[in-house]
Amino acid sequence: MVSGSRIIITMRKKSWNVRKVHRWLTLLFGIQLIIWAITGSFMVLMQLHYIHGDHLVQEADKPISEAALVELNVSQRFQDVVQAMPGATNVILVNRLVAGEFRYVFQVTANESKSLLTADGLEIVELTEGDILALAQRYYRPIQSRQAQVDRVEFLSESGPSELHPRHLPVWRVDFLDRRNTSLYLSAQTGELVTKRHRAWRWFDLAWMLHIMDYQERENISTPWILFFTITTFFIAITGSYLLLRHFSTRWWRQLWRK
Template sequence: MTKRKIIQYIRKWHRYLGIVLGIQFLLWTLGGLYFSWTNIEEIRGEHLKEKLPFPQSSIGMVSPNVFLDSHFESTDSITSLELINILDEPIYRVVYSSPFGKRARLFHASNGKPKASLSEKEAILVAMDGLNKQAGVTQVEYLIATGKHHEYRGRPLPAYAISFAKPINTTVYVSKEYGDIQTFRSNAWRAFDFFWMLHTMDYEGRDNFNNFLLRAFALFGLFTILSGFSLYIFTSRIFSKKSLK
């Protein structure tokens, strides 16, 4: 193969790959600009969170042994036990793994009796308590399942999605079994999530950096760069003069 044909072959692949990769590089750049020009704390809703008080030690509380021995099976594996505050009441939350998956149960810290999972009314009050701004509730949705693209993906179910009006314009997700706010989701977060999907090129689950498509584009990008260097070497007068000496 002559030098001219090699140059034509490299230039052809460099041009076609440049078009395809250029689109993705543009998406990566737009995503990078959005990530760098936005406040991640605001996207996560940190600026809306109200710091809830911890249960006071002066409140009489029973030992967790009161309910651990009588309400769990030998096959249950307890992964955490926390003392939390739900609507100004101290509550023990036990997270455990059972044959049916990861679960959570609530118990009144004052007497060790089981507390029912949050009702819709309680979930709304929990969401309001967790906000440092006041706003009206526009919608309440009860979730028992979510897809891979849902904004509440990968978090405890069932849950209540409680949407608030201006000035918050945010959906607060409250877990029914865990009894607390799991996350905040606003339009800013949804835009971030969309650009994140474009950035990772994981169009199925959005969070997998090891997907085949991203690896392929990384290799194509490397090939495009190397082909560009090759074109420079083959067409550069400097290298041509050196080869004639």
């Protein structure tokens, strides 16, 4: 009889110590557990195609007619571009809005940089702020056929906001006054759309940052913080399971003692 009571007392002491550790760990790390639950649920519920913002934009360049291809002698022109720029790795002919009118230009990628060349004279095209503004309005897809007003046009050369990857620099940022809080980023050299951002994307990015605990680059899913919290959370789960088993085990001993 005495041995049974000693077992129960010993179990209670061990359970109390484990319960104390479990309680403090839950208090200290519970906030991050709640953040994981909220941000994880938010990201699961959001539709990725909406977050990507493809509904915000439309094609800005006009189609290229077959007559223009013949008139420009495109095959020969492509060879001329490669000879003029030996480092060219990608050459695309586009019909783009430049200086208030649509012009045939070559978009050339060479030595990890891009540029525009006129299709007729292979001269470098320098885009102005006015060109960027006109292109941004072409890219922007209106809400219910209503074109939003432009709030700001900003040139970013050396650094940009956290929502823009540095590899895209230099770019022009064009903000629109709409309920989606739309921002379009256009290449400073070519005027092509490099990325788009809106309110839902920014909320998703914030949730992603809090979820993976990478508060700077927001790309690393193996930060020391998340590894530490993951291990601690696993330990909380173990102690919680231990307490649960101890609870039922103690009840069993009590029932046995009463018999």
